[in-house]
Amino acid sequence: MDFLSEYFxxxxxxxxxxxxxxxxxxxxxxxxxxHLDRKVELLLKDGSVLKGKLIGYDDHMNLVLEDTxxxxxxxxxxxxxxxxRGNNVVTLNPE
Numbered sequence: 001m002d003f004l005s006e007y008f009x010x011x012x013x014x015x016x017x018x019x020x021x022x023x024x025x026x027x028x029x030x031x032x033x034x035h036l037d038r039k040v041e042l043l044l045k046d047g048s049v050l051k052g053k054l055i056g057y058d059d060h061m062n063l064v065l066e067d068t069x070x071x072x073x074x075x076x077x078x079x080x081x082x083x084x085r086g087n088n089v090v091t092l093n094p095e
Contacts, residue, residue, distance in 0.1 A: 032057045032061070037053065037054070038094060039051065039053055039094070040053075040092055042084070042091065042093075044089060044090060046072070048072035049072070050071075050079075051068070052082070053065060053066050060086050062083060063092075067080070068081070
C-alpha cells in the first residue's frame with residue numbers, strides 16, 4: 001500500500017471512531033475540555049498516529065500530551081511528554 005492510500009485509510013478509520021461522525025458539530029474547546037486527563041489518539045498531517053494522555057491545550061489548539069507513543073510506517077516509539085502544534089492535527093479521537 002502506498003503512502004497516500006495508507007494515510008486516507010487511517011483518516012477513514014479514525015473518522016468512523018469519531019464522536020462527530022454522526023453529523024453533529026462539537027465545539028473543539030468543549031471537546032478538549034471533556035477529554036482532559038484521558039487517553040486520545042491523533043492522526044497527524046504526516047500520517048503518523050500519536051496516542052497519549054491529553055493534559056493541556058490552548059486557544060490555538062496546541063496540545064500537551066504525556067506518556068505519548070508514536071506509530072509511523074510500522075515503527076513504534078515512545079516520546080513521553082510533548083507539546084504538539086495544533087495545525088499538525090488532522091483528527092483527534094478519544095481512546
